[in-house]
Amino acid sequence: MARYFFIQSQDPFTEVRTATQLDLARRLTEAGNEVTLLLVQNGVSPARQGAHSDSFDALCNSEVRLLADRFSLQMREITSAQLKPGITEADVDIVIDAMLAGDKVIWN
Secondary structure, eight states, rough: EEEEEEEOSSSSOOOOTTTHHHHHHHHHTTTOOOOEEEEGGGGGGGGBBBBOHHHHHHTTTOOEEEEEHHHHHHHTTOOOGGBBTTEEEEEETTHHHHHTTOEEEEOO
């Protein structure tokens, strides 16, 4: 079992490739790998309750660990109470921890 750490900076509502990238994270988990997805910059937009993105919502119902960058949320005035269930706030320095732990880091 491998560990993957995705960093998603693209908004699935404006960037077509995002659906494929999110699907890859889901499929890696289904294959038995441990996957974490950190949403940064515009990538936090589907994390808000009421936002509908088929590819992101599929992750919310999977074993992918979902994190949202605290600074990116603040810049977009999204509070933790407005996040979909299962999404945890985190600081971007968690990426360094993942790299040091040997996770395969993929930035989208």
